[in-house]
Amino acid sequence: MSVLSDHIEAFIKASMGDLPQVELCRQALAAQFHCAPSQINYVLATRFAPDLGYVIQSKRGGGGYIRILRINIDKEAYLMALISQGIGEAIRESQARALIDRLYEREVIQGQEARLMRAAVADQTLKAACHEKDILRAAVLKSMLLALAGGAEVEV
Amino acid sequence: MSVLSDHIEAFIKASMGDLPQVELCRQALAAQFHCAPSQINYVLATRFAPDLGYVIQSKRGGGGYIRILRINIDKEAYLMALISQGIGEAIRESQARALIDRLYEREVIQGQEARLMRAAVADQTLKAACHEKDILRAAVLKSMLLALAGGAEVEV
DNA sequence: TACCCATTGGTCAGAGATAGTCAACAAGCC
DNA sequence: GGCTTGTTGACTATCTCTGACCAATGGGTA
Known part of the structure; x- marks a missing residue:
């Protein structure tokens, strides 16, 4: 079952590659996937939660962003x-x-x-x-x- | 994702280098960055606030200036x-x-x-x-x- | 001196640009 | 049908930027 959230998740993970962090623009991502911006929050909350080894940082306003940091689970x-x-x-x-x-x-x-x-x-x-x-x-x-x-x- | 305020902040910090203070001309700086003069005040208020370890002095009128001083502190x-x-x-x-x-x-x-x-x-x-x-x-x-x-x- | 006024910085409300939250609705899965 | 998961939109919060108006300074002039 391949659903929108899965696609977004996959896209973000692909963007990350092996990097420890990646920076997104919520609006742009939502536009890219033709969905509501809050959908991005849903994906972050369910697929990139702390329990899953991620940390989210963000800033609002002009030049705003969402940054996703990956935790090295093996090490920690x-x-x-x-x-x-x-x-x-x-x-x-x-x-x-x-x-x-x-x-x-x-x-x-x-x-x-x-x-x-x-x-x-x-x-x-x-x-x-x-x-x-x-x-x-x-x-x-x-x-x-x-x-x-x-x-x-x-x-x- | 970097925005005008970030650039101005970086420019000022670069101007300061290791010096304890630096003097600016609000109008000139605004012209240099093609923005409203009050934008400079915004940067000062958000990036060079007292909480961030700076003190601002200024003078209006002919030969006016904005001086930014870096505070040195005793830890305790x-x-x-x-x-x-x-x-x-x-x-x-x-x-x-x-x-x-x-x-x-x-x-x-x-x-x-x-x-x-x-x-x-x-x-x-x-x-x-x-x-x-x-x-x-x-x-x-x-x-x-x-x-x-x-x-x-x-x-x- | 007294006043004028050009020059320079200060303030603030509001518009614009992003992101966050939450409740309701939709879609899938027992 | 009822539970879980996904999706959306309305409303909110925060950050940036601008313009209109205010305040201070200092030189020029009567």
């Missing part, structure tokens, strides 16, 4: 596993701290980075109701792990 | 100033990114740390209503800056 399998399985929808502060400590022990991160991460996910930092806090913490933690996994090869 | 004092004044109750993603970029340029943080911080304060990360997002982002950012400022003495 541990982080990706953490992101997709090790952290659920929510995570408590103590669990997050333990996870960060493990990263430090395994030398995935340095002291300064560990301090940054702890600060970002601290209970005191996340102003929200208790359960919301844990959800938020999970999101922040995942996002940072993704940055660790994907950032190394790309100038962000 | 800068961080503390950012925490107490530079960041309010809320901060937008673009402002937060600019702030992090500046820390990176000034070598207060390294590339990996910058990526971590950007990830933590990204719009995509902070799942909340728009205004709540900005408040949350300010809290996360401040918390991380505090970690940077006080990090050396804190137990790992």
